[in-house]
Amino acid sequence: MNLQKLLKSWFLFISIGALLGTLSCKDDTPDDTIEFEPTPYTIVIPKNFPTQLNIPADNPMTVEGVELGRYLYYDSRLSGKADEGMPMTCATCHLQQYAFENGTGKGIGTTGAETHHVMLPHINLAWNPGVYGWNGGTPSIEDDVKAVIYDPAEFASTNEKVLAAIKSVPMYPPLFKAAFGTEEITIDRIAKAIAQFIRTQISSNSKFDKVLRNEASFSTSEGNGYVLFATEEGADCFHCHGELGNPLMTTHGFYNNAKDSVFDTSHDRFSVSGKSSDIGAYKVTTLRNIELTGPYMHDGRFQTLDEVINFYSEGLVYSQYAHPLMHKLGPPWEVGALLNPQEKADLKAFLLTLTDTVFINDPKLSNPFTTK
Ligand code: HEC
Ligand code: HEC
Structure with missing residues (x-):
């Protein structure tokens, strides 16, 4: 028997033992004597994700x-x-x-x-x-x-x-x-x-995640798109939407991303914070599954990712409230990252790697009335 086979049979032996163990334990405890002891639910932190979760102390997961x-x-x-x-x-x-x-x-x-x-x-x-x-x-x-x-x-x-x-x-x-x-x-x-x-x-199983875990690799276009996304010389998206090492693809910050020069302040971040630097600012959304969540921006003004990319490339609008991290906005001569058609295609190809089909098909998240 070679080592691999040995390990396999040893593992099987342990697993069967463990299974029998749990089964017999269950048999010994009749249901009606069980006190209120909900089963703790542990969120398994996906590889590369931050370990800090926001779970209120008075609502532990079970x-x-x-x-x-x-x-x-x-x-x-x-x-x-x-x-x-x-x-x-x-x-x-x-x-x-x-x-x-x-x-x-x-x-x-x-x-x-x-x-x-x-x-x-x-x-x-x-x-x-x-x-x-x-x-x-x-x-x-x-x-x-x-x-x-x-x-x-x-x-x-x-x-x-x-x-x-x-x-x-x-x-x-x-x-x-x-x-x-x-x-x-x-x-x-x-x-x-x-x-x-x-x-x-x-959501932690997009192609992007698999690339980070060395389980897949980007195509040339996707890889070039990622470089554009993650560099200041490129399209400069990462300061707000998440740097390398931040797989959430959002910083959870609030920014005015230079869409307008006049603002309705009734529901923006300013309406919550009262700070003038928050006029026209909204939460930077995660770019995960962005392919699935159009139309885009808080008011849905862009129907497609192409429109969004064109906006960041040559559609920025100057105002004094545009966030300083909108580096590609320099009045009156710069209106965006000025990407060529290939660069636009590459940036889009990268954004499409954030679609997570495992997430949208996960049976544990589906309608329990129709699937159970
Ligand atoms: C009529 C449609 C509608 C229904 C029903 C609805 N939502 Fe929403 N939900 C929205 C919209 C629109 C937003 C964005 C709201 C905004 O910020 O202006 C939203 C946002 C949210 C957010 C914030 C997400 C984030 O990233 O900040 C949470 C959480 C949420 N909904 C939970 C729920 C829960 C829980 C229910 C059921 C009790 C629910 N929603 C029912 C339309 C709906
Ligand atoms: C200064 C911060 C900042 C930078 C830089 C930035 N964004 Fe955004 N982005 C935002 C904010 C804030 C929103 C939401 C704005 C709103 O709805 O008014 C947003 C929205 C988006 C959306 C739509 C999200 C949705 O759910 O509707 C996409 C797609 C997007 N950005 C892609 C990019 C790309 C690609 C780049 C680089 C070319 C980029 N962003 C650069 C802050 C930024």
Whole structure:
């Protein structure tokens, strides 16, 4: 027997032993004697990702909490308006196939009202330091859930309606008990469970990731595009969208990226911070799965990545509020990175390596009512 075979059979022996061990342990503990002991859910930090996660101390991740959150996220009774003919849940707007965006632009609430901005996807939000929404005005995912209930362009509902709807579904009390120790259903627990599920929506298997892990290599065009992305002499994208060693592809900062010279300050970062340097500034979104999440910018003004690239290449608009990191903007003579057609194609090829088909097909993130 050679060494490899030996190792293989040794490993098999251990695995079978471990399996028998767990099975027999389970047999010894009848279910009704188990105290409330939810199973901790450990987020496995993907290779190259920052180790610092934003998980509130009062909402630790548990397997049971994530499972409950997944049902609620996909349950169109959640709006509390299904019996009024207006079923809606998070997944009505946040669809897995578009990296939990809707792929069409603005969201449309139960009453037909449009959201102020276009959609934001749910990608690696467990790493978001507490700036949710285009202007960062929502400090936690839990708070976002609570806001969705009332938002006139989302559920346009009330806590009472949501609670009544979820309480009336027989499957939920046991799931709340498993997740939180008692069958009590509250808005706080609903928000916590959904937030736990959202924290498991992790994208780390794009071609870009595989290249970083030495499991794949860039084509020449993709590689050239990456150099453009990540150098100041090139297209100079990395200061805001993430440097080498930051696979989140966002810095979570707020910048005015020189799209306009007059600004509507009602929903920008200035509306939250009150600082004049934040006029016309919005959160720099992750570029992960960017192929799937158009139209682009907070107002969806660009339909395609080509339009976005043309904008950064020759469409920048000078204003005193443009962020200093928009190095390619120097009035009145510079309007962008001035890329030639090959460079534009290369930059786009690189952006397309950020699409993660494993993420959008991950069965653990899919609708549990239809796939389980
Ligand atoms: C009617 C469509 C709609 C529904 C339903 C909806 N959302 Fe959203 N969601 C949006 C839009 C639009 C944004 C971007 C909002 C903004 O910043 O202006 C957003 C943003 C978010 C963000 C911020 C993401 C980020 O990167 O900052 C979170 C978190 C979120 N939604 C969670 C939820 C949850 C949880 C639910 C269900 C309880 C939900 N959403 C239901 C439309 C919707
Ligand atoms: C000064 C910081 C900064 C620089 C430099 C920068 N961006 Fe952006 N980018 C932003 C911000 C902020 C937004 C969101 C702006 C908004 O919606 O108003 C954005 C949005 C985008 C979007 C659309 C995202 C979405 O979800 O709609 C793409 C694509 C993009 N940038 C690509 C690039 C590329 C490619 C480069 C380099 C050529 C680049 N950016 C350089 C800050 C920057």
